[in-house]
Each structure stands twice: as structure tokens, then as C-alpha cells.
Amino acid sequence: xxxxxxxxxxxxxxxxxxxxxxxxxxxxxxxxxxxxxxxxxxxxxxxxxxxxxxxxxxxxxxxxxxxxxxxxxxxxxxxxxxxxxxxxxxxxxxxxxxxxxxxxxxxxxxxxxxxxxxxxxxxxxxxxxxxxxxxxxxxxxxxxxxxxxxxxxxxxxxxxxxxxxxxxxxxxxxxxxxxxxxxxxxxxxxxxxxxxxxxxxxxxxxxxxxxxxxxxxxxxxxxxxxxxxxxxxxxxxxxxxxxxxxxxxxxxxxxxxxxxxxxxxxxxxxxxxxxxxxxxxxxxxxxxxxxxxxxxxxxxxxxxxxxxxxxxxxxxxxxxxxxxxxxxxxxxxxxxxxxxxxxxxxxxxxxxxxxxxxxxxxxxxxxxxxxxxxxxxxxxxxxxxxxxxxxxxxxxxxxxxxxxxxxxxxxxxxxxxxxxxxxxxxxxxxxxxxxxxxxxxxxxxxxxxxxxxxxxxxxxxxxxxxxxxxxxxxxxxxxxxxxxxxxxxxxxxxxxxxxxxxxxxxxxxxxxxxxxxxxxxxxxxxxxxxxxxxxxxxxxxxxxxxxxxxxxxxxxxxxxxxxxxxxxxxxxxxxxxxxxxxxxxxxxxxxxxxxxxxxxxxxxxxxxxxxxxxxxxxxxxxxxxxxxxxxxxxxxxxxxxxxxxxxxxxxxxxxxxxxxxxxxxxxxxxxxxxxxxxxxxxxxxxxxxxxxxxxxxxxxxxxxxxxxxxxxxxxxxxxxxxxxxxxxxxxxxxxxxxxxxxxxxxxxxxxxxxxxxxxxxxxxxxxxxxxxxxxxxxxxxxxxxxxxxxxxxxxxxxxxxxxx
Numbered sequence: 001x002x003x004x005x006x007x008x009x010x011x012x013x014x015x016x017x018x019x020x021x022x023x024x025x026x027x028x029x030x031x032x033x034x035x036x037x038x039x040x041x042x043x044x045x046x047x048x049x050x051x052x053x054x055x056x057x058x059x060x061x062x063x064x065x066x067x068x069x070x071x072x073x074x075x076x077x078x079x080x081x082x083x084x085x086x087x088x089x090x091x092x093x094x095x096x097x098x099x100x101x102x103x104x105x106x107x108x109x110x111x112x113x114x115x116x117x118x119x120x121x122x123x124x125x126x127x128x129x130x131x132x133x134x135x136x137x138x139x140x141x142x143x144x145x146x147x148x149x150x151x152x153x154x155x156x157x158x159x160x161x162x163x164x165x166x167x168x169x170x171x172x173x174x175x176x177x178x179x180x181x182x183x184x185x186x187x188x189x190x191x192x193x194x195x196x197x198x199x200x201x202x203x204x205x206x207x208x209x210x211x212x213x214x215x216x217x218x219x220x221x222x223x224x225x226x227x228x229x230x231x232x233x234x235x236x237x238x239x240x241x242x243x244x245x246x247x248x249x250x251x252x253x254x255x256x257x258x259x260x261x262x263x264x265x266x267x268x269x270x271x272x273x274x275x276x277x278x279x280x281x282x283x284x285x286x287x288x289x290x291x292x293x294x295x296x297x298x299x300x301x302x303x304x305x306x307x308x309x310x311x312x313x314x315x316x317x318x319x320x321x322x323x324x325x326x327x328x329x330x331x332x333x334x335x336x337x338x339x340x341x342x343x344x345x346x347x348x349x350x351x352x353x354x355x356x357x358x359x360x361x362x363x364x365x366x367x368x369x370x371x372x373x374x375x376x377x378x379x380x381x382x383x384x385x386x387x388x389x390x391x392x393x394x395x396x397x398x399x400x401x402x403x404x405x406x407x408x409x410x411x412x413x414x415x416x417x418x419x420x421x422x423x424x425x426x427x428x429x430x431x432x433x434x435x436x437x438x439x440x441x442x443x444x445x446x447x448x449x450x451x452x453x454x455x456x457x458x459x460x461x462x463x464x465x466x467x468x469x470x471x472x473x474x475x476x477x478x479x480x481x482x483x484x485x486x487x488x489x490x491x492x493x494x495x496x497x498x499x500x501x502x503x504x505x506x507x508x509x510x511x512x513x514x515x516x517x518x519x520x521x522x523x524x525x526x527x528x529x530x531x532x533x534x535x536x537x538x539x540x541x542x543x544x545x546x547x548x549x550x551x552x553x554x555x556x557x558x559x560x561x562x563x564x565x566x567x568x569x570x571x572x573x574x575x576x577x578x579x580x581x582x583x584x585x586x587x588x589x590x591x592x593x594x595x596x597x598x599x600x601x602x603x604x605x606x607x608x609x610x611x612x613x614x615x616x617x618x619x620x621x622x623x624x625x626x627x628x629x630x631x632x633x634x635x636x637x638x639x640x641x642x643x644x645x646x647x648x649x650x651x652x653x654x655x656x657x658x659x660x661x662x663x664x665x666x667x668x669x670x671x672x673x674x675x676x677x678x679x680x681x682x683x684x685x686x687x688x689x690x691x692x693x694x695x696x697x698x699x700x701x702x703x704x705x706x707x708x709x710x711x712x713x714x715x716x717x718x719x720x721x722x723x724x725x726x727x728x729x730x731x732x733x734x735x736x737x738x739x740x741x742x743x744x745x746x747x748x749x750x751x752x753x754x755x756x757x758x759x760x761x762x763x764x765x766x767x768x769x770x771x772x773x774x775x776x777x778x779x780x781x782x783x784x785x786x787x788x789x790x791x792x793x794x795x796x797x798x799x800x801x802x803x804x
Contacts, residue, residue, distance in 0.1 A: 001353055001356065001357075002349045002350065002353040002786040003349065003786060005348050005349045005352045005353050005356065005396055006345045006346065006348060006349030006786055007345070008348060008352075008396060008397065008400075009344050009345035009346075009347065009348025009349060009352065009396070009400045010341060010344070010345040012344070012348070012397055012398075012400035012401040012404065013340070013341040013344040013345060013400055013401070013403070013404040014341065014404075015401075016400075016401035016402070016404040016405045017401075017405075019397055019398060019400075019401035020398065020401055020402070020405075022397075023285055023289070023394070023397070023398050026289050027285060027288050027289050027292070030288065030289050030292035030293045030296065031288075031292050033292065033293065033296035034292050034295045034296045034299075036296070037296045037297075037298075037299030037300060038299040039295050039298055039299060040216075040217075040298050040299050040302070040303070041217075041295075041298055041303055041304065041305040041307075041308070042214070042215075042302060042303070042304055042305065045304055045376050045460065045585055045660070046211075046212075046376070046581065046585070047374055047375070047376070047584070047585050047588050048375070050581070050584035050585065050588060051561065051574070051575065051576075051580075051584055052575070052576045052577070052580045052581040052583075052584045053581070053584075054574070055492070055494055055574040055575065055576035056211070056576050058494065058574070059492075059494070059539070059576070060211075062532050062533075062534070062536065062537070063530060063532050063533070063539065068105060068207055068208045068209050068210060068211060068212075069207075069208045069210060069211055069212035069214075069215045069242065070205055070206065070207050070208065070212075070242065071205075071206045071208070071220070071223070071239065071240050071242035071243035072203055072204070072205060072206070072239070072240035072242070072243070072475060072479065073095070073098075073203070073204040073205075073206060073223070073227055073237065073238075073239060073240075073243070074201070074202075074203055074237070074238045074239070074240070074474075074475040074478050074479055075091055075110075075201065075202045075203075075204070075232075075235055075236070075237055075238075076200055076201040076202070076235070076236055076238075076478050076482070077200045077201075077234055077235060077236075078234050078235065078236055079234065080198075080200050081199075081200060082198065082199025082200055083111070083195075083199060083200070083202065083235070084234075087232060087233075087234060087235055088111045090230065090232045090233075090235075091109075091110075091111065091202065091204075091230075091232060091235065092109050092111055092112065093230075094226065094227055094230035094232065095107045095109050095204050095227075096109075097226050097230075098206065098222075098223050098226040098227060101219060101222045101223055101226060102219065102222070103208055103209055103210065103215065103216060103218075103219035103222075104206060104207070104208060104209070104219065104223065105207045105208060105209045106206075106207040107204060107205070107206050107207070108194065108204055108205040108206075108207075109204065110194035110195050110202035110203055110204050111194075111195065111202065113194040113195075114193070114194055114195040120186065121186065124179065124182055124183055124186060127175075127179050127182075128179060128183070131172065131175055131176055131179060134168070134172050135172060138165060138168055138169055138172060141161075141165050142165055145158055145161055145162060145165065174504070177504075177508065178504055178507060178508070180511075181507050181508050181510070181511035182507065182511075184511045184514070184515060185507075185510065185511050185514055185527070185528055188514045188515065188518045188525060188526045188527065189514075189525055189526065189527030189528075190525060191484065191524045191525025191543055192487075192490075192525045192526075192527045192541060192543050193483060196482035196483060197482075198482075200482070201478055201482040201483070203479060203483065203487070206223055206243065212242065212578065212581075214302070215242075220243050220244065223239075223243055224239055224243065224244060227239075236474075238471040238472075238474040238475035238478065239471050239472065239475055240463060240472065240475050240476070240479075240488075241462060241463045241466065241472040241475075241476075242578070244471055244472055255312075255719075255722040255723055255726065256722070257722050258718045258719045258720070258721055258722020258723070259280065259316065259718075259719065259722065261714075261718035261721075261722075262280065262320055262714075262715040262718045262719055263276055263277070263280055265711055265714050265715050265718065266279060266280070266320075266324065266711070266715070268711075269324075269328075269707070269708075269711045270327065270328070270331065270410075271411075271412050271415060272409070272410065272411070272412050274406055274409055274410060275327060275331065275410050275411075278323060278327055278399070278402055278403070278406065278410075279319075279320045279321075279323035279324045279327060279399075280320060281402070282319060282323045282394050282395070282398050282399050282402065283315065283316050283319030283320045283323060283391070283394075284316075284319075285394060285398060286315055286319045286387070286390045286391045286393075286394040286398075287311075287312055287315035287316055287319060287387070289390050290311050290315045290383075290386055290387035290390040290391070291308050291311050291312050291315065291387065293386065293390075294307060294308040294311050294383045294386070294387070295308055297383070301379070302376075303376075303379060303383075304376050304379075304380070305728065305730075306380065306728070306730050306731065306734070307376075307379060307380045307383050308383065309723075309726075309728065309731055310380055310383065310384050310664075310734070311383050311384055311386070311387035312387075313719070313720060313723055313734070313735070313738065314362075314384050314387050314388055314391075314668065315387040315388070315390065315391055316719050317715070317716045317719040317720060318359070318362070318388055318391045319391040319394060319395070320715050320719065321712045321715060321716060322355045322358075322359070322391055322392060322394075322395035322399075323394070323395050323399045324708070324711070324712060324715070325351045325354070325355060325395075325708065325712075326347050326348060326351045326352055326355065326395055326396070326399050326400070326403075327347075327399065327403065327410070328351070328708055329346075329347040329350060329351040330343050330344055330346075330347035330403055330410070331410055331411065333346060333347060334408065334410065334411055335411065335415060340404070340407060340408065341404065344400045344403050344404055345400075346786070347400075347403075348396055348399075348400050349786045350786055352395060352396040352400075353786075354678065354679075354682075355392055355395050355396065356392055356396065357611075357678070357779075358671070358674070358675045358678060359388055359389065359391065359392035360392075361603075361607055361670075361671050361674050361675070362385070362388045362668075362670075362671030362672075362675075363385040363388055363389055364603065365600055365603065365666075365667040365668070365670045365671050366381040366382070366384045366385035366388065366667050366668070366671070367381055367382060367385045368381070368596070368599055368600065368603070368667065369381030369382075369596070369663070369664070369667055370382070371595070371596065371599060372589075372592040372595070372596055372663060373592065374588060374589065374592060374660075376660075377589070377660050377663060377664070380660075380664065381664075381667060384667075384668070388671075428696065428699065429693070429695035429696045429698065429699050429759060430695075430698075430699060430755070430756070430759055432759070432760070434756075435755075435756040435757075435759040435760050436756070436760070437756075438752050438753065438755070438756035439753055439756035439757055439760065441752075442748045442749070442752040442753035442756070443627065443753060445748060446627045446628065446630075446631040446744060446748060446749070447627070447631075449631040449634045449635055449744070450627070450630035450631045450633070450634040451634055452634040452635075452637040452638045452641075452642065453630050453633040453634040453636075453637055455637065455641070456633060456637045456641065456657055456662070457551065457641060457656040457657065458586035458589060458590055458656055458657055458658075458659040458662070459549045459582055459583075459586055459655060459656025459657070459658075459659055460549075460582040460585065460586070460656075460658065460659055460730075461655070461658065461729035461730055462476065462488065462489070462547070462548055462549055462655070463475055463476025463477075463488065464476050464477075464480075464488075464547070464549075464653035464655065465653065465655060465729040466729055467650070467727070468652055476488055480547065484524055484543065484545070485544075485545070485546050485547040485550075486524050486543040486544035486545055486546060486547065486548075486553070487543055488547055488548055489544065489547060489548025489549075489553060489577065489578060489579035490541050490542065490543050490544075490577055490579075491541070491542040491543075491544065491556075491557065491560070491575055491576070491577040491579060491580055492529075492539065492540070492541060492542075492575070492576040492577045492580075493517060493526075493539070493540040493541075493542050493560060493573055493574065493575055494537050494538075494539055494540075494573065494574035494575075494576070495513045495537060495538050495540065495565050495567070495568065495573055495574075496536065496537050496565075496567065496568035496571045497509050497531070497535060497536060497537055497538055497567050497568070498567050498568070499535065499536070501535060506531055506535065506538070509538065509567050510528045510531070510538050510540075512565070512566060512567070513538060513540070513565045513567065514526050514527075514528060514540060516563065516565060517540060517542060517560065517563075517573075520556065520559050520560060520563070521555075521556070521559070522544055522545050522546065522552050522553065522555065522556035522559070523542055523543070523544065523545070523556065524543045524544060524545045525542070525543040526540055526541070526542045526543070527540065527541050528540055529541050542560070544556050544579070548578065548579035548582070549579075549582070549655045549656050553579055553583075554583050557575050557579070557580050557583050560573050560575050561573060561574075561575050582659070585659055586656070586659040589659045589660055589662075589663055590659075592663060593662055593663050593666070596663055596666055596667070597666050600666050600667065600670045601622055601625075601626070603670075604618070604621065604622045604625060604670060604674060605618050605619070605622055607674065608621050608622070608674070608677070609772075609776070610776055610777065610779050611678065611682075611779055612681060612682075612685060612766075613766070613768050613773060613776060614765060614766050614767065614768055615767060615768060615769075616758075616761055616764060616765045616766075616767065617681060617758070617765055617766070620753075620754055620757050620758070621673075621674070621677045621681070621754065624673065624677070624745070624749035624750065624753060624754055625669065625670055625673040625674070625745070625749075627744075627749060627753075628669065628673060628741055628744040628745035628748070628749050629665065629666060629669055629670075629741065631740075631741075631744045631748075632665060632669065632737050632738075632740050632741035632744060633657075633662055633665065633737065635736070635737075635740045636657055636661065636733055636736060636737045636740075637657060639651060639733075639736060640654060640655070640657055640658075640732075640733050640736070641654055641655065641656060641657055642654060649724060649725075649732070649736065650725060650732070657733065658730055658733045658734065661733055661734055661737055664734070665734075665737050665738065665741060668738060668741075669738070669741040669742075669745065672716065672741070672742055672745060673745045673749070673750075676709055676712075676713070676745060676746050676749075676750040677750060677754070679705050679708070679709055679712075680701060680702060680705045680706070680709060680750055680751070680754070680755075681701065681754065681758075682701075683700070683701030683702075683704045683705045684697050684698050684700070684701030684702070684755075684758065685697075685701070685766070686701065687700040687701050687704075688766060694758075694761075694762045694763040694765060694766065695759050695762055698755050698758045698759050699755075699759075702751065702755050706751055709746060709750065709751065710746075710747075710751075712746075713742055713743065713746035713747065716739075716742045716746075717739050717740075717742050717743050720735050720738040720739035720742065721735060721736075721739040722735065723735025723738075723739075724736045724739060
């Protein structure tokens with residue numbers, strides 16, 4: 001591989017404009033593909049086969065219109081006073097127009113519902129008064145008959161009258177039972193309102209024909225435009241996150257700041273604007289091709305809005321670092337007096353070889369996300385892997401071509417005037433006491449930071465996670481304040497009904513089921529919604545007492561699913577809704593995490609054994625990855641679930657951790673951790689193989705690689721850290737977890753703990769059973785064979801593999 005990359009580097013150096021033209025063509029083709037196929041991203045996630053999905057599929061099949069997605073339009077008066085008749089009329093007219101939008105099946109007018117409910121309450125009250133009056137008349141008639149019997153009137157003469165009274169009493173009892181059922185349902189549904197008690201807020205439900213994850217963006221935009229254009233005086237309009245998921249922009253100012261910081265680090269390290277700008281330019285080209293390709297692919301398959309952003313994050317971070325290692329190697333060789341094209345080819349064959357190997361490990365780890373059996377997560381892994389693969393190709397083709405065009409200007413005039421860099425001096429090993437202190441201190445620090453991960457809860461962000469000035473947050477807050485926290489995440493409950501019921505029987509059965517549901521802890525209100533046309537099941541809306549991401553709502557979903565009803569004692573209740581769906585997705589992801597973690601840990605051990613031909617080095621490398629992973633997750637829990645330093649990171653409403661973040665972080669952080677391990681420890685192995693004592697080799701390898709690892713880690717931290725303040729709620733914890741995972745792994749594990757453990761192990765760190773040594777392939781990641789074939793490659797210090 002090293003020789004092949006050497007030739008590729010030579011070719012790119014000789015034909016630079018052809019390489020540049022090829023990548024420019026690819027970039028243009030990717031952009032054209034986006035314009036041709038269109039972009040179809042969704043902010044919702046789903047997993048086939050979950051209990052929520054099964055209930056939704058049944059509703060779509062047996063109750064047309066009930067399985068589509070929904071969203072809320074939240075209206076409130078500016079002055080906090082009740083809606084005036086004119087405002088109510090204007091709102092109703094605007095909602096009626098929204099109901100005509102293509103893709104919208106129904107819009108529930110809150111004022112019409114409130115009026116209908118008030119009329120129903122009056123009807124129930126009137127019916128109760130009539131029944132009471134009829135009961136009084138029956139009582140009076142029975143008293144008269146009893147008095148006649150006491151006066152000696154023959155029973156036969158009173159038989160007809162008694163029969164009439166008995167028939168009237170039976171009818172009265174039936175009417176009373178039906179009215180009681182209606183009163184019971186009305187009482188249980190009292191907490192589900194469309195207009196707040198003070199009359200200052202109203203909620204309109206918009207029902208869509210498509211499922212929640214398949215609602216076209218154009219349909220959502222038309223709903224928003226229809227309400228905004230109405231411009232009702234004195235009324236503010238907000239929209240729930242189901243309608244206004246902000247997925248249009250994939251990068252904002254914060255992400256740009258991260259790239260600027262990376263540029264500053266590159267300038268400090270490489271010394272010239274040309275050298276600092278080259279890795280950023282090549283990374284942007286790679287990101288453009290990869291992300292544009294992903295966006296074009298979204299026109300063919302359903303893709304979450306997070307997927308191309310993940311490609312952007314990874315493409316930028318690894319693209320900059322991959323180019324950095326090739327550029328840095330070439331720069332050192334130029335200073336050592338190597339000819340320009342020869343230096344480019346050698347840098348591509350050595351550092352480029354390590355880049356290919358490192359990129360391959362990341363690609364394998366990301367593609368392995370498909371084994372979780374979760375489609376959207378597998379697609380995220382494939383897209384992320386594709387962007388990493390593009391970054392690798394850019395590093396070994398476009399970077400050499402641009403280096404050839406730049407020529408010696410890569411070095412500053414001062415650097416070009418300096419004599420060749422001298423051989424790095426031998427360094428003394430660290431003391432044993434220092435090694436023990438480093439190892440114990442570093443491990444203790446990471447364990448302490450990881451403690452919050454023990455209380456991690458998984459979920460998806462809701463309106464409360466959005467910026468406080470966003471319409472999603474305003475809608476969420478208004479609903480919680482005026483209608484109760486549970487109104488932001490109502491549940492849909494399906495209960496089977498016995499066959500052959502008439503209308504009265506169905507009403508009675510609904511009342512019985514509603515009473516049982518209303519008696520469950522955590523239920524604020526329950527209301528019947530519909531009965532299947534064939535009478536096989538009844539549909540209920542349940543308002544929890546707490547918000548959609550609370551532990552109480554999660555427990556409520558479990559409790560409802562474990563319930564049966566007298567009408568269907570062998571069939572548990574079915575539960576659906578956005579809150580239920582998020583709970584199911586989180587449970588499925590939590591179940592997949594240990595399996596995926598085991599696969600990645602096993603992969604780590606195998607790769608490191610092959611690369612370093614050692615047992616102890618792979619074990620410590622893998623344990624270090626596990627430590628940095630759990631420390632990163634502990635930090636995420638402390639910030640986003642517990643709310644620590646919330647003002648710094650914009651966490652105003654702490655909640656569960658993004659449910660796919662732990663699984664995704666395993667794959668990404670594994671690649672980064674193995675990369676840093678490869679870069680630093682390969683330098684230690686090279687020093688050891690060339691005759692340095694084991695403990696001194698540790699120090700020499702650490703000093704040879706720590707400068708570039710530090711720069712690479714700061715760049716990675718800056719790029720990922722820029723996404724911590726993204727405008728997308730899902731992206732912020734992802735950026736945080738990746739940024740601090742890199743921080744912990746590079747600076748604590750790889751540059752503090754691992755060197756200390758290897759010092760303590762001494763020569764035992766490189767022990768390998770002879771039988772295993774014979775069967776293992778010789779993987780020349782560092783390109784040592786290429787250096788021996790081209791002696792001019794030695795620039796005065798070891799050439800380990802790159803980090804990312």
C-alpha cells in the first residue's frame with residue numbers, strides 16, 4: 001500500500017491541475033445532483049416494529065386518517081385577555097384556509113370544539129334534569145298505586161298501570177345508565193381542552209395525511225405561511241416542533257467559529273498562511289462532495305436532518321487533520337533537504353499510508369452501525385463513513401497536487417533559509433513514581449467524570465430543548481403553562497371492544513375503559529376519540545400529568561401497556577403518540593448499545609494486535625477508549641440531563657440524553673481514539689525497534705508525536721465544539737460529546753495514562769506469543785519499508801501514523 005500511495009503522490013505532483021480539475025468536476029457533479037434530486041430531510045426518527053409503530057399501522061389500516069402525523073398551532077392574545085369574538089372569527093377563518101392545504105386532512109378549530117363541548121355539557125345537564133323529573137314522577141305514580149292497594153283496590157284493576165310504571169322505570173334506568181356514561185366520559189375529559197380556562201390561549205391540531213416522519217416540508221411551510229399571513233391583530237401564533245422543525249440550514253455562525261479556531265491552530269503550527277489554509281481548503285472540498293452527495297441521496301431515501309450534519313462534522317474534522325499530517329510530513333522533509341516531488345510522494349506513501357489505515361478503521365466502525373438493526377442509525381453510519389472515505393481520498397490525491405502547486409512556499413522564508421533539522425536527541429525516561437501518579441491520576445479523573453453516566457436517561461429533544469426565542473419553544477411553554485405539561489405529549493390509547501355491541505353498549509364500554517385508564521397514576525385526563533367502523537376497538541386520547549420526556553410519562557406508557565380491560569381481558573392496551581414513539585426508540589437503541597460496544601471493543605483489540613504486534617498495548621488502548629467514552633457520556637449527562645453549567649451551554653430545560661448519541665459516539669470516538677493511539681504508540685514502537693530501551697522509547701515516541709497530536713486534537717475539539725451551539729437541538733449534545741470525547745482521549749488517555757502504563761510495563765508491553773507472531777500479517781502502517789527504499793525520507797525524527 002505504501003508503494004502504491006508513493007506512486008499516486010508522484011502522479012499527483014506531476015499532474016496537479018488534472019487532479020484539481022477532477023475534484024472540481026466531482027464537486028460540481030454533486031451539487032448538480034442535489035439540484036436534480038432535491039433535498040428531503042425529516043426531523044423525526046422512527047424504527048419499524050416498535051409497539052408504537054404497530055399501533056400506528058393498525059390505525060392507518062382500520063381507522064383511515066387516524067394514523068397520520070399531527071402538529072399544533074398555538075395561539076395566545078398579546079395582552080393576556082380572553083379572545084374577542086372578532087379574534088375568534090379571524091382565527092377560525094385562518095384555520096379553515098389551512099385546512100385546504102394539500103397534505104392536510106383536518107384542522108381542529110379550538111373555538112368550535114369549545115363551543116361544542118359547552119353545548120354538550122348543557123345537554124348533559126338538561127338530560128340529568130329531565131331524568132330527575134321523570135324519576136320524581138315515577139316515584140309519585142308508584143306512591144299513588146301503593147296507596148290504592150292499601151285502600152283495597154283490587155290488584156287486577158291496577159295491573160295495567162303498574163306495568164306502565166315498570167316499563168317507564170326500565171326506560172329510565174337505561175337512560176340513566178347512558179347519561180351516567182356520558183357524564184363520566186365528560187368528567188374524565190375535563191382536563192383536555194382546546195381553549196385555556198382564562199380564555200387567553202387556544203390550541204389547534206393540524207392532522208396530516210402522511211405519517212409523522214413523511215410529512216413534506218412544503219406542506220409544513222404552507223401551514224405556517226397560512227397562519228402567519230393572516231396577521232390577526234392582538235394574537236401571537238406559534239407552532240410545535242412537529243410543524244416547524246428547523247432542518248433547512250446545516251451550519252451556522254458557531255460552526256464557522258470552530259473552523260476559524262482550527263485555522264489559527266494551523267497557522268501557529270505550520271507558520272505560513274499558505275500552509276495553514278491548505279488543510280482547510282482540502283477539507284472543504286471533501287465536505288462539499290460528501291455532504292452534497294448525502295443531500296442528493298436524501299431525495300431517494302428517507303433521511304433524518306442530522307445525517308448530513310454528521311457528515312459535515314466528521315468531514316471537516318478528519319479532513320483537516322488528514323491533510324495536516326501529510327502537509328506536516330512534507331514540510332519536515334523539505335526542511336531536511338528532500339526534493340519537492342520526492343518529498344510529496346514520500347509524505348503520501350508514509351503519512352498518507354497511515355491516513356488510509358486510520359480512515360479505514362473509522363469507516364469500518366461507522367458502517368458497523370448497520371448491525372444495530374436500526375435503519376436511520378445505519379444510514380447515519382454509512383453517510384458518515386462515506387464522508388470519511390472522501391476525506392481520505394482528498395488527503396492522498398488533492399493534497400499532494402496542491403502541495404506541488406504551492407512548491408517551496410509551504411515554508412516561510414526564514415524556514416527555507418535554515419539548515420536541515422538535526423536528529424532528535426535521546427531523551428531520558430520518566431520516573432516510575434511519575435508514571436504511577438500519571439496513571440492513577442488520569443484514570444481517577446476519567447472515572448469521576450464518568451459517574452453521571454450511571455444515571456443516564458435516553459430520549460429525543462422536544463420543544464423545551466429549542467432556543468428560548470424560537471417558535472417551537474414558545475409553543476411548548478404556552479401549552480405547558482395554559483394546558484398542563486402533559487398536553488405537549490398526548491398519548492393515543494387503543495382498547496379492543498367485544499363484538500356485537502350496539503351504540504349504547506359501545507358508549508358504556510368506552511366509559512368503562514376510560515374510567516380504568518383515568519385511574520392509572522400519571523393520567524391527567526382521558527377522552528374518547530373514535531370507534532373503528534367495524535366496532536373492533538375504541539381510540540382514546542390520554543393527557544399525562546407530566547411532560548413527554550419525563551420519567552413519569554415513561555412509566556405511564558409501561559403501565560398502560562400492561563393493562564387489560566374487562567371487554568378484552570386477553571389483549572393489553574395499545575399505546576402510540578410522539579411521546580410513546582420516542583420512548584420505544586430509546587428502548588431499542590439502549591438494547592442495541594451493548595452489542596455494538598462489544599463489536600467495537602473486539603474490533604479494537606484485533607486491529608491493535610495486528611498493528612502493534614503486542615498483547616498489552618491493545619488491551620490498554622481499548623480500556624483507554626472505554627474510559628474516554630464513558631467520561632464523555634458522563635459529561636453529556638451532567639450538562640444536558642442534570643443541567644450543570646446550563647447557562648454556558650444554552651441548556652435552559654434539562655432533559656434526557658439524545659437517544660442515539662451513546663451508540664453513535666461509540667463508533668466515532670473509537671476511530672478517533674485508535675487514531676491517536678496509532679500516531680503516538682507507533683512512534684514508541686519505532687524507537688524501540690531501532691534499539692532504544694523500552695522505557696526510553698516511550699518518552700522518545702511521546703515527544704516525537706505530542707506536538708502534532710496536540711494540534712490535531714485542538715483542531716478536532718474546535719470543529720466539534722462549534723456544533724455545541726448549533727441552531728439544531730439534536731446537534732448540540734452530539735457536538736459536545738464528540739468535542740469532549742476527543743479532549744479526554746487525546747490529552748488524558750493517550751498522552752498521560754497510556755505512556756505511564758507502558759513505562760510501568762517496560763519490555764513486557766511488546767510481548768507477543770511466538771505462535772501468534774508467526775501467523776500475524778506484517779502491517780507496515782508507518783511506511784518503514786518505503787523509508788528504507790528511499791533513504792531521503794528520514795527528516796530527523798520518527799514518522800508515526802496520523803491522528804485525526
